[in-house]
Amino acid sequence: MSTMLTVCSSQDLAAGAMRLTRWKDQEILIANCDGVFHAMEDRCSHDDGPLHEGRLDSAACTVECPRHGSIFDLGSGRPLCLPAYKPVATFPVRLESGVIKIEVD
Numbered sequence: 391m392s393t394m395l396t397v398c399s400s401q402d403l404a405a406g407a408m409r410l411t412r413w414k415d416q417e418i419l420i421a422n423c424d425g426v427f428h429a430m431e432d433r434c435s436h437d438d439g440p441l442h443e444g445r446l447d448s449a450a451c452t453v454e455c456p457r458h459g460s461i462f463d464l465g466s467g468r469p470l471c472l473p474a475y476k477p478v479a480t481f482p483v484r485l486e487s488g489v490i491k492i493e494v495d
Contacts, residue, residue, distance in 0.1 A: 397490040403427070406448040413494045417442075418481060420490060421464050423451040428464035429481040429492040436460050436474035 397403075397411050397420055408421045410432055417432040419442045428451065432441050439457035446453050451464045460474035467477040482493040 392493050392495050394484070394491045395494050397429075397492060400427070400485055400488050400490055403490060406446060408442050408446050408453070410442045411492075416494075418492065418494070419453070420483070420492065421446055421448070421451075421453065423448045423464060426451070427483045427485065427490055429483050430462070430464060430467050431478040431480075433478060434458070434460055434462075434474055435469065435476040435478050441478075 395413055403409050403422045405422050405424050408419055411418050418429055419432040420429045434441060434455040436458060439455045441453050441455055444454045444456040452461050453464060454461045458473050461470045463470055467480040469475060484491045
């Protein structure tokens with residue numbers, strides 16, 4: 391059974407910004423790519439680097455790991471370049487009455 395986790399108001403996450411939230415023992419990155427919100431695991435599949443500390447490219451909707459430069463697609467969680475080669479988990483995002491919510495298990 392999944393749970394809808396309330397993250398924040400959409401006004402609190404400006405275009406081009408990222409935010410970190412937690413669910414149980416998991417850290418989740420939420421990003422605003424020019425008004426489209428995405429959520430994914432906040433860890434590089436190469437070495438568990440904190441993706442929220444990386445560079446967000448909101449036009450391409452990607453985030454770059456600050457440790458070794460792997461770039462991840464925020465929509466699918468797939469790495470777009472090495473050294474990472476395994477995808478990370480993504481989470482469905484809903485915007486309800488101006489509030490960002492993510493679906494977690």
